[in-house]
Every structure is written in C-alpha cells, then in structure tokens.
Amino acid sequence: MSEVLRVEKLEAGYGKFHVLFGVDLTVNSGEIVVLLGPNGAGKSTLLNSIVGMADVYSGRVVLLGRDITGDPPHEVMKMGVAYVMQSPNNFGTPNIFGELTVYENLVAASAGVPREEVGRRIEEVYSIFPKLRDLRDRKAKFLSGGERQMLAIGLGLMKKPKLLMLDEPTAGLAPKLVSDFFIAIRDIRDKLGISILLVEQNARKALEIGDRAYVLVTGRVRYSGGAKSLDEAKLAELFLGG
Numbered sequence: 001m002s003e004v005l006r007v008e009k010l011e012a013g014y015g016k017f018h019v020l021f022g023v024d025l026t027v028n029s030g031e032i033v034v035l036l037g038p039n040g041a042g043k044s045t046l047l048n049s050i051v052g053m054a055d056v057y058s059g060r061v062v063l064l065g066r067d068i069t070g071d072p073p074h075e076v077m078k079m080g081v082a083y084v085m086q087s088p089n090n091f092g093t094p095n096i097f098g099e100l101t102v103y104e105n106l107v108a109a110s111a112g113v114p115r116e117e118v119g120r121r122i123e124e125v126y127s128i129f130p131k132l133r134d135l136r137d138r139k140a141k142f143l144s145g146g147e148r149q150m151l152a153i154g155l156g157l158m159k160k161p162k163l164l165m166l167d168e169p170t171a172g173l174a175p176k177l178v179s180d181f182f183i184a185i186r187d188i189r190d191k192l193g194i195s196i197l198l199v200e201q202n203a204r205k206a207l208e209i210g211d212r213a214y215v216l217v218t219g220r221v222r223y224s225g226g227a228k229s230l231d232e233a234k235l236a237e238l239f240l241g242g
C-alpha cells in the first residue's frame with residue numbers, strides 16, 4: 001500500500017501558542033483515516049499544518065514522497081490536496097461564490113483542469129451528490145446548509161485531489177442528511193479512489209466508514225490503529241484522559 005501522506009513528529013501551533021506535540025500520522029492510498037478528539041484537541045490545527053496554515057516548529061509533512069513542510073496553501077493544493085475547512089453552520093464557506101449557480105461554481109473551481117475534462121469531473125461530482133445536479137442552476141446563496149456543504153466538497157473534488165481532508169463535514173446537519181454524507185464520503189473513496197482524512201465529532205458513524213483512526217487529546221496522539229477496534233467505551237476513556 002503506498003503512502004499518500006506522512007506527518008512525522010509534528011510540533012505546531014500559532015505563533016507562540018503550541019498546539020501539537022510530536023504528532024505522527026499517515027494516510028495510505030485508498031484509505032479513509034478518521035481523526036477524533038475532544039474540542040480544542042488540535043484536529044483542525046493538524047489539518048492546517050499540512051496545508052501551511054499553521055506554524056510548524058519542527059517535524060515533517062510528506063505528501064506523495066515529497067517534503068511539503070511549511071509550503072504555502074496554494075502549493076499544497078496544487079500538489080493534490082483538497083481541504084474542506086470547518087465552516088460554522090456550513091455558511092461562509094470561503095470558496096463558494098453566492099452569486100454564481102452551483103454549475104458555475106463547479107466550473108470556476110476547475111481552473112487548470114483541461115477543458116475536455118471539466119464536464120467529466122462535474123459528472124463525477126453529480127454522481128457523488130445527485131442533489132447538486134438537480135440544483136445546478138440555483139445560485140449558491142440560496143442553498144441550504146447541507147447543500148452548501150455538498151457544493152464545498154464538490155468544489156474540492158474538481159481538481160481530482162490525491163488527498164481530501166474534511167473538517168467536520170456533517171456539523172450542524174439534520175440526522176437523515178448526516179447518514180447521506182457518510183455514504184457520499186465512502187463513495188468518494190470507492191468510486192473516485194481518493195484517500196480521505198476525516199475529522200468528525202460523529203465518532204460512531206465515522207468509525208463505521210473508516211479504515212484506521214487516530215485520537216488526538218491536548219495535541220498528542222492517544223490512539224492510532226484500526227477504526228473498528230475503537231468502541232465507545234475505549235473512546236470515552238481516551239477522551240477523558242483515562
């Protein structure tokens with residue numbers, strides 16, 4: 001199994017505020033890796049560190065065999081990482097243009113994609129989120145929170161990333177929609193072959209679709225191993241620092 005991402009002994013934070021302490025994590029090709037942990041544990045900071053949005057003090061980030069430690073976000077994206085950031089209530093997603101339709105947003109996200117490939121990529125996005133096909137002509141500003149989140153992920157897929165990082169993609173969604181999202185996330189891996197690093201509060205559902213999992217507590221990895229070997233009792237113990 002080839003390695004898509006390797007984070008080694010990462011020490012990172014924001015300025016003097018040290019958040020991550022010696023974090024090791026890998027994502028192999030075709031894996032869904034779940035990252036769990038209590039609020040403020042540093043999950044988003046880990047994702048931010050990978051794409052050059054937090055300060056890395058020491059350690060390494062290696063993408064597809066290449067050292068990308070501290071590289072700026074646009075460079076990391078170009079190398080094949082899509083990052084769908086956590087977005088309060090799923091609004092304010094930075095790369096969605098409210099005045100453009102769903103279809104136009106997808107086209108706008110295809111900068112650099114060969115022209116003849118764009119239509120095919122959009123079809124791939126619609127195959128993962130059929131709802132977006134129905135909504136293709138709707139302006140993004142009129143989308144519901146869930147629809148907007150589908151579009152945010154769809155935009156990330158337009159570049160056909162090697163690694164998709166999702167930060168709490170189901171936050172704030174209705175329970176029925178949450179299940180649909182987990183199916184979609186698995187489809188992205190199964191149908192498009194994209195490796196996924198998934199941060200989730202919905203631990204049980206995330207572990208069902210995950211291959212491996214990490215639990216981060218106060219900036220340190222407290223568990224790494226099979227997703228299926230983490231039950232709720234073990235998780236509670238880890239979260240509470242037992």
Ligand SMILES: Nc1ncnc2c1ncn2[C@@H]1O[C@H](COP(=O)(O)OP(=O)(O)OP(=O)(O)O)[C@@H](O)[C@H]1O
Pocket residue numbers: 014017019037038039040041042043044045046
């Ligand atoms: N841009 C920033 N500048 C300074 N401190 C930050 C910044 N972003 C996050 N922090 C702090 O870093 C710590 C870790 O936050 P982070 O968002 O990584 O945790 P998290 O595990 O993703 O939490 P949650 O589950 O609540 O989203 C917190 O104490 C937070 O306040």
